[in-house]
């Protein structure tokens with residue numbers, strides 16, 4: 001029977017949930033195989049130290065320990081993959097899985113122990129003796145560039161890895177002639193992604209065939225497979241990488257990690273399965289960090305506050321090594337220092353800097369939260385300077401509404417947008433009038449608790465592609481396409497195989513909705529397979545909000561191809577011309593005689609038996625698509641929040657938060673809202689609480705969830721969401737992306753609100769994260785300056 | 788090795804465990820009950836939450852030997868006869884999970900919260916789940932799900 005129900009656009013409950021809710025989801029650490037050994041990594045306690053010697057004798061004496069090796073005991077076929085050399089002359093010292101002569105950050109691996117149990121491996125690791133000669137360390141980007149700074153990689157003679165720049169228009173002339181110029185400085189503190197599932201790896205070798213299966217808590221099994229082949233010399237055809245259920249990534253698991261190569265190499269060397277699961281304490285040191293920039297943001301404008309020029313100078317902390325896309329992370333934001341605004345000239349200069357810290361790479365938003373912080377904070381500063389309201393200054397600077405791709409001053413060609421529309425809607429949902437009234441009342445009576453209102457009208461770019469542009473123009477080593485296969489079983493049940501690797505987004509459900517509508521079947525009749533390089537051999541995985549924007553068009557095209565093949569068979573069976581058929585109500589129907597129909601399950605059965613196929617049509621009902629987008633996609637929106645600030649203690653509280661986003665066509669509103677809320681709360685935590693803080697000698701001070709400031713249920717505010725849709729012109733479905741909008745938009749909204757609350761006291765800037773102590777200090781400083 | 792005997796999900800279990808074995812690893816690695824997760828080593832995240840004699844505890848903060856003679860319930864025993872528990876239903880209905888890693892602990896903590904306070908306020912739910920961290924959802928839908936389960940009056 002034909003399904004009359006359609007699914008796209010509806011909040012279909014998740015296919016993923018039943019197993020995850022009942023504890024039946026299998027994450028990597030849930031798996032074991034017979035004969036498995038445990039691996040533990042010995043890590044440098046020093047941020048910078050020469051390794052004089054590694055002695056594993058005592059470790060080998062620990063009961064249960066099977067083997068122990070120093071870094072120098074390995075010969076790698078190649079270093080860990082770094083896939084984004086953003087400039088031709090970028091300095092990229094090779095990064096091998098273990099340090100051999102110098103440890104360059106606290107947590108850098110120096111030796112590895114393998115044992116019969118988790119406990120024995122850890123005991124063994126403790127027993128390894130490493131003779132360190134501590135060296136001076138540098139953790140801060142500006143200090144690292146200063147004359148005489150300790151060198152992270154001595155042979156480079158500098159801590160600068162690269163400088164990348166982009167200029168559009170005559171920036172110097174525009175700045176020289178503008179009546180208003182402002183220059184702001186921001187520090188984007190370092191973040192620890194903190195997916196709640198720590199990383200885990202299990203490698204099983206087959207010594208007879210030379211094949212290896214690696215279960216891995218990763219966002220990128222396809223990338224890991226290639227990278228492992230390069231690091232170990234084992235051919236890709238012998239490597240099967242499986243990402244089972246993955247407990248969150250936020251970019252931290254799009255990496256290629258030392259432990260993956262080590263576990264694989266040890267499985268080969270010892271001929272036994274190897275398991276490794278990170279502890280949370282290790283996660284703080286050994287899983288890549290995010291953000292960490294020092295920004296100088298300049299705007300040139302006329303007296304009314306109409307911006308003519310943007311100039312940003314960014315120092316980006318790379319940590320001790322360039323990891324998979326470390327240098328590209330700031331580049332992902334490099335076109336967005338103009339936000340959604342127009343201008344005449346634009347310039348961004350990014351300098352990547354080595355320091356003795358954990359490598360920095362993509363963290364939810366990757367480069368775009370940093371850029372958004374700079375422009376959205378600076379436009380508020382400009383508003384104060386020219387005496388305009390933050391809403392008004394944004395309105396006079398927005399690009400006008402457009403439905404066809406339009407160039408921006410930042411060098412992008414933007415798919416579609418109506419920036420006024422999201423702002424209008426956000427103001428309405430927020431009830432700006434009412435809150436401004438409340439704010440005035442508190443100001444007038446000199447309330448201890450002041451209210452501030454902050455805006456962020458962000459624009460971002462995601463859905464990485466097209467391959468030839470990201471490869472040839474931006475020098476990225478990988479591709480930006482995505483793959484899908486739709487396969488009909490004889491009974492009409494469908495298997496969808498995708499090259500993305502969802503890990504919480506709910507993509508299984510969203511993709512199944514698209515396939516179900518395309519084929520006139522139920523969501524429950526679509527099974528989605530992914531995250532296994534043998535099952536889904538082609539694809540570029542999930543990160544950068546690409547699951548919906550790049551993955552869905554591939555899914556849609558594959559399903560459409562299946563339907564087109566089915567049309568030929570249906571016409572043949574119904575003895576009409578293909579043109580006489582129309583697709584309606586979930587079936588091919590003869591025009592004018594809708595009861596004469598064939599459903600996809602019926603055709604699937606015919607295609608399987610092959611008894612009565614038209615000439616030239618092959619049996620089977622299956623099709624694939626490789627979709628390479630023509631452009632990026634450009635979500636945007638307006639976030640407004642009200643923050644209450646206790647002017648005596650510096651404590652803050654988000655009173656009201658409204659997020660209105662345009663993420664293009666929405667497949668499943670429930671999933672979109674979930675992404676927005678989760679991202680916004682993560683971004684609010686970035687603005688208010690979270691910081692990876694190093695002391696002068698390079699010890700990570702905030703090295704536990706508590707010290708770091710991960711928010712719990714009481715800290716998280718309620719987020720009110722709204723949407724506006726201008727379909728993307730990049731793909732036929734009109735989809736933009738939603739995975740990162742929340743963390744991109746929210747930090748400047750919160751910080752702008754705090755500054756607004758305190759502006760009557762003379763506060764003009766607040767450092768991130770705006771902890772009570774920092775807020776209190778800012779108030780005292782302003783008071784001091786006034787006195 | 789120490790011999791312990793306890794009831795897990797209604798079944799009597801006897802085992803020899805190393806005295807240093809944490810309850811969470813006993814459940815996961817000795818009994819194969821991998822639904823209970825481990826997210827930290829500082830008793831912060833609550834991913835390991837189970838019920839011990841009906842009260843929620845972080846199973847990474849207890850030794851297996853401390854559960855000797857007692858009754859443990861894990862996420863695996865919450866759904867009965869192929870039917871999701873009302874709280875699990877409410878989590879699904881309200882999209883209260885994304886990656887699902889915090890979920891078993893969150894559901895167990897919420898179940899014991901509702902047992903103590905069948906009709907909590909939003910603030911009480913937030914305070915009650917204070918020891919459980921989620922990085923994906925921003926908590927909003929988790930709180931909504933718990934309130935929804937309470938409102939539906941289902942026995943938890």
Ligand code: FES
Nearest residue numbers: 826830832833847
């Ligand atoms: S594992 Fe984090 S509290 Fe138990």
Ligand code: FES
Nearest residue numbers: 885886889921923
């Ligand atoms: S759903 Fe991912 S940590 Fe809670």
